[in-house]
Amino acid sequence: MVGDERQEKTAAHDAVREALINCIVHQDLNATGNIVVRRTETELTFSNPGMMLVSKQQYFKGGRSICRNPTLQKMFIIPEWGFPARTCFGKPHSLFGV
Secondary structure: OEOOEOOOOOHHHHHHHHHHHHHHHOOOOOOOOOOEEEEOOOOEEEEOOOOOOOOHHHHHHOOOOOOOOHHHHHHOOEHHHOEOOOOOOOHHHHHOOO
C-alpha cells in the first residue's frame, strides 16, 4: 500500500508468482500428491511432489535448472506480463535476502 492505494506489482508479488510458476513447471506429474502452498504469519512455503532433478549442492550453487515440463514453462514466458525466460533458482530467495 502506498497511502490508500494498493500496489499491483511489487517485488513480493514477483517472488510469489515466480515460486508458484516454479512449482508448476518443475512438478513431477508421475509422483503422488499435489502442489501445496502453506501460509503462516511470517512465510509462504511452496512444495510439490517428487524429487529434484539436480543435487541440493547444485540447487544452492545455482546456474543449472532442469525443467520437467518445458511446454508449461514456455506458456509462462510472456514478456508483456513481465515473465521473461530465465533460470528460476534463487530468484524468490534473493528478493528477501535469504
